[in-house]
Amino acid sequence: MKNCALDLGNTQLKVALFQDRDFLNLEVFTTFQDLVSFLNNETIEHSILSSVLNGHETQQLLSQLNIQPKILGESTPIPIQNNYRTPKTLGNDRLANACFAGVQCPGQSALVIDAGTCLKMDLVNAENEYLGGSIGPGLEMRFKALNNYTGNLPLLSNEEEYQNLVGNDTNTSILSGVKIGMQEEINGLIRRYEANYDDLTIFITGGDLDKFELKSKNTIFADRLITLKGLNEILLFNI
Template identity: 40%
Template structure:
């Protein structure tokens, strides 16, 4: 009988930490923790301290080390780990590891070229050319950054902290700001999709990220919406690294 496989996967982003529990390669549970819930995160992770795992973190070295201390059997996902992907990025060490994890997942799922749109603190567009060749992409400000920039760099615009859509033509300042941010992000994503589809007609599109839920891109693009794409990419990276190290490659 095949031995049961379990793993804990941690995606530590700038504003939230997501933890996924995998059993026999299937995602069984996902928990999210804000920056104010680190005590809850500690209590949760301590239950899985003996599990194999992988940690992706864009946080400070101090915070990353703290998370690693809670999971001594987990490896850190970094550019030094072998990955099942050819990386054509000109500065691979500066490539965000969350972008790399998304690319790994998309390359594993798609049987043609893939575009990943990750909507979070920033909007990240990443292109994987079939088969399993990461080419690069684009980065633009996400929702919170756009609202905060308008507030911080003007004298009178308020800080908007909601996710309301608002009308297309704003009739007051708040509506105008919501229209600019929400419709601007939507039209930006549609523009990227249409240009990628023009360049690469055979294209699978993935939508992920914590703020992707606020945007409806419709069915016309055949989009795979998966808020846990990063976690799945990290699991694939973990399995590939374990296989590589055990074979002595």
């Protein structure tokens, strides 16, 4: 059974193909035309779509596809209990990450750290209940904020390597404050989660997942595809 998980963002259109739960391949597009051409040449049995695009753009895409994906929304059945107080405001990426964690770790607590545009943490407890988590600025957002909200601080790239605690000029001081600061923030939150939840499994995903030296009592599992795999878990739950 070939499944397709579509994650439509503002700048990237991601397609992941699965054979049941087994990941096959990932394709990333920047135009509807290329996405449609690829999908219409694939034999897909089941599909799911998560989109941050407006309704008109999403319908425009769907009208060109040979498949009719299940649209992920607030009322979509999911394989975990969603205890988030405001489900209408919950991002599909966070929900998918939580579903992945819940399926991967039945009977134990799991934390997903998503280090992308924002730094997000999402917790599923041992009763398979999604409790919520936290949202903070990601690396690039922190660099941009220092540049945008001050008169003299330069805009640095989040690709610059730096591990020293003490910066000895303005650039390295920014790198220390942003990169070391964010690393310590994540590690501090990990310690607090581990203190409150026994037998905690930790996953990390997102574009910046490899930019930090994370510390945990347990193994931290890194996987850039957690959101797409979570979408596939939601799809499998609805078949």
